[in-house]
Amino acid sequence: MMDELELLKKxxxxxxxxxxxxxxxxxxxxxxxxxSSIVKWIFIISILEFALPQLLYLIPSAKEGMEVYERLGMKYLILAITVLQYSVVFYFIYQFYRRYREISVLDNAxxxxxxxxxxxxTVKNYIIFALSFFLLSFLIIAVGILFSDGDSFLHVFKLEEKAVDMSTRQLKFVISGVMIAMGVVCTALLGLIYFLIYGLLLRKLxxxxxxxxxxxV
Amino acid sequence: MNKELEHQFITELENNQNIVHKVCSLYTHDRESHNDLFQEITIQLWKAYPKFRGESKFSTWMYRVALNTAITLYRKSKKRVLTQDFDSVIFKIKADEYDPEEEKQLTLMYDAIRQLGDIDKALVFLYLEDKNYSEISETLGISEVNARVKMNRVKTKLRTILNP
Structure with missing residues (x-):
């Protein structure tokens, strides 16, 4: 074997x-x-991942969502959660930036x-955090609906005029249930998309x- | 950026481009990917060049950046056209320098190396470039003992591929 390898070397x-x-x-x-290195892609994709959840709040329907919270009497709770959420987001962005700067092609492999x-x-943890918050907001709405008073609940969902063959209590359960189901499905979907991107990008590495x-070892 | 630095870098690269081409020929299988990887390595070298202070030889410094790019940073583009002729350009062995038996053996060896994993290829590459174990261990970030053990395993693996 050595001979073959020496021959090869020559x-x-x-x-x-x-x-x-x-x-x-x-x-x-x-x-x-x-x-087009993997580091560059990670940087671009991570920035998008940081930005996308924030962009969701700019959509008009999300603004209406704030109104819903207000009418359901959860304004201050949501405000506190939002402040907390943004502090955590900025912490993650700072951490990400620091880590990114540390990457050097001159290190050993x-x-x-x-x-x-x-x-x-770091980005993965951020995504887990963002998704949990996403799910949590659906749960909070669901719980809020269950404990809201009947009139404002009917008003928020514009159900007063509609002839629905259900008691207010039943309606609350149905809508809460739908909220939770939607939350779980959306979170699972976002999570799946994220982990696919992550997996593909770093498979070889x-x-x-x-x-x-x-x-x- | 500094014109003089640029000129210095390109001159050095021009003189040492063989190292980069060899890495590309090990890690890619067609001309397009070869050029792709060559370009990425060049970009990485240039980005890191301001930090090159001449403590080591330019070529020594190149090994690290080139291998890091090949095994860590480079992403193969999806469109991959297999052009068999290119393989033979790189690994063509001149018949008049060797007897046919040797030539056959060499072709088999190169094919076997092609089948190795990325890390094993890096080890074989550094071995073929006559790097010692301390350089190998520094480039890959493993201990010298482990580099030695692993190299022996790679040789065994090559032997198995050659004589199934």
Whole structure:
């Protein structure tokens, strides 16, 4: 075996003449091209992931949602939760930025992979947090509906004029149930989309990292 | 950015581009991906160049950036056209330098290396480039002992692939 490998080594080192040769100008053109490295993608996708949940609140229906909270008598609770939520969001953004800055191509391979995975994990934790909050807001509305007084509940959902063959109490249960179901489905869907993107992006890197780590055992 | 730095970098890269081409030939299988990876490595080298202070040789520094890009940062583009002729361009062995038996053996070896995982390929590459175990361990971030153990395993793996 050693002989074969030595033979290979000799041949390998002679390969120079057969390799492509780029000119100075070709190389010069290359250095100003855009990188499409995984780190860049992680950065772009993470920024989107931070931004998207925030954009949801700009949609008109979400603003109406605030009104619903108000009428159901949960304004201050929601306000407190929102303040808390944004403090956590900014903490995550700060952490993400710090981690991202740490990534350097000059580290050894293992360290580099470790840092990328850690950066990505910060975003992953943020997503878990954002999704839990998303689900929680549906639950809060559901609970709010159950405990609201009958008239304002009917008013919020514009049910006064409609001839519905159900008691207010039954209606409350039905609408709460629908809210919870919607919350669970939406959260699961968002989670699935996120984990698919995450998985695809880091598949190769994750595989190589675990291979390197296995070496140390 | 600084024109002089730019000129210095491209001159160094031009002289050492073989290293990058060799990494590309190990990690990609067609001309398009080869160029893709070459370009990404060049960009990464250029981005990191201001931090290169000449403590090590330019070429030594290149190994790390090139391998990091190949095994960590690079994402294969989806459109992959297999052009068999390109493989043979890179790994063509001149018949007049070796006897046919050796040539056959070499072709088998290169095919076997192609089948290895990314990390194993990196080990073989560094071995073929005549790097010692301390350099290998520093480039990959594993201990020297483990680099040695792993290298032996890779050799065994190659042997198994060659003689099933």
């Amino acid at each position: 041949d390998w080192q002679k390969q120079g003449q057969k390799l492509p040769k780029l000119t100075y100008d070709e190389l010069h053109a290359m250095i100003w091209k855009r990188s 293992k360290e580099l992979m470790h840092k990328i995975i850690r950066t990505r994990k 994750g595989r190589n990292y675990s291979e390197l780590k296995r070496l140390e």
